[in-house]
Amino acid sequence: MSYFLSAICFCLLLLSPCLAQTPLPDTYNVVWTTPGRDAGESMPCGGGDIGLNVWVENGDVLFYMARSGTFDENNAMLKPGRVRLRLSSNPFRGTDFRQELRLAKGDVVISGGKARLHLWVDVFRPVVHVELESAKPVTVKVMYESWRFEDHLVRGTELRGNSYKVSPKFEVITYKDEVAVSGNEIQFYHRNRADRENVMAYTVRMQGMAAVKDQLFDPITNNTFGGVLVAPGMKPAGTDTGTYMNTRYRSWALVSKPVRTQQIDVVLHVDQTPTLEAWTAGLAKIRQEAAATRKTALARTHDWWAQFWNRSYILIEGPDSTVSRNYQLFRYLLGCNAYGKWPTKFNGGLFTVDPVLTNKLYAHTPDFRLWGGGTMTAQNQRLVYHPMLKSGDFDMLKPQFDFYLRSQRNAELRSQVYWKHNGACFTEQLENFGLPNIMEYGVKRPEGYDPGMEYNAWLEYEWDTVFEFCLMMLETERYEGRDIRSYVPFIESCLTFFDEHYQLLAKQRGTKVFDEKGQYIFYPGSAAETYKMTYNSTTVISALRVILGRMLELPAGYLPDAQREKWVTMLKRIPPVPTQYLEGGHKTLAPAVAWARIQNTEAPQLYPVYPWGLYGVGKPDLDVARNTWQYDTLVVKYRSHVGWRQHNIFAARLGLTDEAADLTRRKFADGPHRFPAFWGPGFDWTPDHNWGGSAMIGLQEMLMQTDGRKIYLLPAWPANWNARFKLHAPYQTTIEGTVVNGKLERLIISPESRKADVVLPERR
Structure with missing residues (x-):
C-alpha cells in the first residue's frame, strides 16, 4: 500500500464533527x-x-x-x-x-x-x-x-x-x-x-x-x-x-x-x-x-x-464484529489485574478452573496450571503487556515492570557470582525471585558445566527476552510522557550484561574480544528457542540496536555524558541484522549468521519486523521482510494463529492486509469454552492470555502503526471492515476515527499539533 500526506483530505477530516464519547455497546455484554x-x-x-x-x-x-x-x-x-x-x-x-x-x-x-x-x-x-x-x-x-x-x-x-x-x-x-x-x-x-x-x-x-x-x-x-x-x-x-x-x-x-x-x-x-x-x-x-x-x-x-473503556476501543460492525467483541472481552480480563503487585500470568491469568476441564490428563486440584504459578516466561508475558501501549493502559504496565525491578539485584548477583562481571542476567523460565526455574536450570549437570548456564536444549544462551520489557519501559516515556528515570538503571544493567559477557566469552576463546570490524561476536547465542548455538542472532542484534538507539534518543537529562558515550560506543559495535538469499535468489532476513540446530517452531527471523520495528510499512527494504514471510520455508510451515504464534502481527506490520485479516479472524474466533475469550490451552493453558494478547496486538497494528513521530493509519485494514476506534500513539497522542468502506470518514487527533505526522492511506 502506498501512502501520501494530503492536506486537503486531512483538513476535511479534521473539520468533521467531533466524535461523541463512544460507550461500549451493550451487545458486547455476555448473556447466558x-x-x-x-x-x-x-x-x-x-x-x-x-x-x-x-x-x-x-x-x-x-x-x-x-x-x-x-x-x-x-x-x-x-x-x-x-x-x-x-x-x-x-x-x-x-x-x-x-x-x-x-x-x-x-x-x-x-x-x-x-x-x-x-x-x-x-x-x-x-x-x-x-x-x-x-x-x-x-x-x-x-x-x-x-x-x-x-x-x-x-x-x-x-x-x-x-x-x-x-x-x-x-x-x-x-x-x-x-x-x-x-x-x-x-x-x-x-x-x-x-x-x-x-x-x-x-x-x-x-x-x-x-x-x-x-x-x-x-x-x-x-x-x-x-x-x-x-x-x-x-x-x-x-x-x-x-x-x-x-x-x-x-x-x-x-x-x-x-x-x-x-x-x-x-x-x-x-x-x-x-x-x-x-x-x-x-x-x-x-x-x-x-x-x-x-x-x-x-x-x-x-x-x-x-474511564477504562473510554481510554481506547476498536468497534467493528458487520459480520466481523466478533473480532472486536472478543477484543473487548479479553481486555476486560487484563483490566481485572490493573493494580496487582504481580503481573498477569500468561498461562491463565486470574481465571483458571479445575484443570481436568482444560486437559483431561491433568486431574488435579483447582490450583493447578501448566507452566507454574510463580514462573514467568518473558516470551509469553511480552504478548500480554505489549498491547497496553496502544490501548492507553499505561497504569497496568506497572506490575510487569515492577517484577523486573524487584528482580534486578538478583540477576546482577548471578553475573557477579558466576562470571565476576557486571550486568543483570535474565534467563528464560524465570522465577518471581529472578533466578532460573530449577528444573529448566537442570539439577543433573555435566562436571565442569558453566554454573551460570541453564543446562537446557531450548533455553541455553537465551538472555535477550528482557529487552522487550526494556522497550516497553522506554515506550512509556514516549506514549505517556512518563518520567522513566527509575527504569534507566535497569535498562543499562541489561545492556551491560551483554557488553561484558560477550567480551568475556570472546576472551575465553581467543585473543580478540571483537571481530575484524571491531564488532561484537555474539556467540554462542540463541534466536528465540528455535535456532540454537547461533553466531550473531537476529533477535539479539535487533534488540540491542533498538534499545541502544532509543536510550540515546531520550531527552536531555536522562544520561550523563559518560553513560551516553558508553552507549554510543556499544551501538557502533553491534553487527548488522543478518540476511540470506534463499532458493530463487530472494533476499530475506536470516535468524542468525549461522546456527547449529533448530529446536522449536518460532519465526525469529521476523523479529526485526515485530517487536523491533526495523522493517515494515514505510521503512526501507520492505521487500526483504516480505520475502522472508513468503519464501522462508519454516516461516511458511509454522504459520498459524494458535497460542503465542504472532504471524498475524507480522502480516499486519508488513502491510499484508488479506493475510492479517484472515489470521486475526482466527485468533479472535470464539474459544472452546462458554466464555468466548477463554482461549487455549494452545501451547500453554486456559485461558491462554498470550493468545489473546497477540490477537490484540495484531488488530491494533492493522489499524495503526507508528515509526518515530510518524503515525500510519489503516496500513493493513480490510476495506469491508467498518469501524470506530480510539487508540494511543507516542508523544501523548490519541487518534479517534470512523472507517467506512476502507475510508476514514472522521478523524480526531489530539493534540492537533500532531496532524502533520499522520500518514493517511491512499484512497481506494
Whole structure:
C-alpha cells in the first residue's frame, strides 16, 4: 500500500464533527439464559487484582477466587478458595434464568424467579461483594469451600503446577490452610511455613548462590494470603465434605433467616509479614478502610470501568464484529489485574478452573496450571503487556515492570557470582525471585558445566527476552510522557550484561574480544528457542540496536555524558541484522549468521519486523521482510494463529492486509469454552492470555502503526471492515476515527499539533 500526506483530505477530516464519547455497546455484554454444567462454563468477574470465575450449577451460585501474589512454599499460585451460595426456595432453576457480564460496569448480574444477585469487585480495595435482592423472602446459605483442608502430597504431573515441575529427592507438599468460623464470619489463610526449605531456598542452594543468599530478593518466605467472608445477620451452619470434579473439599457454612436482601463480602489480603499477627492486623485494616468507603465504593468502581473503556476501543460492525467483541472481552480480563503487585500470568491469568476441564490428563486440584504459578516466561508475558501501549493502559504496565525491578539485584548477583562481571542476567523460565526455574536450570549437570548456564536444549544462551520489557519501559516515556528515570538503571544493567559477557566469552576463546570490524561476536547465542548455538542472532542484534538507539534518543537529562558515550560506543559495535538469499535468489532476513540446530517452531527471523520495528510499512527494504514471510520455508510451515504464534502481527506490520485479516479472524474466533475469550490451552493453558494478547496486538497494528513521530493509519485494514476506534500513539497522542468502506470518514487527533505526522492511506 502506498501512502501520501494530503492536506486537503486531512483538513476535511479534521473539520468533521467531533466524535461523541463512544460507550461500549451493550451487545458486547455476555448473556447466558441457561445455567452452566460446571466450572468450565464460568464467567469472569474482577477488578483491582482479583478474579472470579462465576457460574450457576444445579441452582447453586459458585465462584472461584484468585488474587495476585498467592505463591506458596512451592511457588504454586493457590486460589483463596471457592464460595457456594444456595437460596431456598431456589429462584435460579426456572426458565427465566439470566446471567450477564456487564462490561461497562465490570460486574455480573444473575437473575431469576424475581431474585437478583449482583457480584462485583472493588477496584480500589481487595473486596468481593455479593448483593442479593428478592421479591419474596428466601433463606440464604453461603459455604466457603477449600480443597486444602489437609496436607496434600504433590507428585507426578501435578508437580508441573509449581516450580519443581518434576519430583526432587524429597516430598513436595501443599500444606493445609487454616479455616475458622466465628459468628457471621469465616476466616481462612495460608502462611508459608518456615520449618522446611522452600523452593527458593532449594533453588539458591542448587544453583550455587548460597554465598549471596542474604542479599537476594525473596517473595516466598513468610508469604501469607487468605481473607475473611463476612455475612451480616447469618449464623454458623456446620461443616460438610464433598467432591467437585475430581477434588475432595470441605465446606464451612453460614445460614440466614428468610430475608429479602443479603450482603456478603469477602475481604482478601496478601502480604509478607514477620508474624501471623501482623498479617491479621493488615486484614483488619483493609476491613476498616472498606467499611469507611462502602457508600462510594460501587460508584467509584463503575467510574473506573467507564474511564477504562473510554481510554481506547476498536468497534467493528458487520459480520466481523466478533473480532472486536472478543477484543473487548479479553481486555476486560487484563483490566481485572490493573493494580496487582504481580503481573498477569500468561498461562491463565486470574481465571483458571479445575484443570481436568482444560486437559483431561491433568486431574488435579483447582490450583493447578501448566507452566507454574510463580514462573514467568518473558516470551509469553511480552504478548500480554505489549498491547497496553496502544490501548492507553499505561497504569497496568506497572506490575510487569515492577517484577523486573524487584528482580534486578538478583540477576546482577548471578553475573557477579558466576562470571565476576557486571550486568543483570535474565534467563528464560524465570522465577518471581529472578533466578532460573530449577528444573529448566537442570539439577543433573555435566562436571565442569558453566554454573551460570541453564543446562537446557531450548533455553541455553537465551538472555535477550528482557529487552522487550526494556522497550516497553522506554515506550512509556514516549506514549505517556512518563518520567522513566527509575527504569534507566535497569535498562543499562541489561545492556551491560551483554557488553561484558560477550567480551568475556570472546576472551575465553581467543585473543580478540571483537571481530575484524571491531564488532561484537555474539556467540554462542540463541534466536528465540528455535535456532540454537547461533553466531550473531537476529533477535539479539535487533534488540540491542533498538534499545541502544532509543536510550540515546531520550531527552536531555536522562544520561550523563559518560553513560551516553558508553552507549554510543556499544551501538557502533553491534553487527548488522543478518540476511540470506534463499532458493530463487530472494533476499530475506536470516535468524542468525549461522546456527547449529533448530529446536522449536518460532519465526525469529521476523523479529526485526515485530517487536523491533526495523522493517515494515514505510521503512526501507520492505521487500526483504516480505520475502522472508513468503519464501522462508519454516516461516511458511509454522504459520498459524494458535497460542503465542504472532504471524498475524507480522502480516499486519508488513502491510499484508488479506493475510492479517484472515489470521486475526482466527485468533479472535470464539474459544472452546462458554466464555468466548477463554482461549487455549494452545501451547500453554486456559485461558491462554498470550493468545489473546497477540490477537490484540495484531488488530491494533492493522489499524495503526507508528515509526518515530510518524503515525500510519489503516496500513493493513480490510476495506469491508467498518469501524470506530480510539487508540494511543507516542508523544501523548490519541487518534479517534470512523472507517467506512476502507475510508476514514472522521478523524480526531489530539493534540492537533500532531496532524502533520499522520500518514493517511491512499484512497481506494
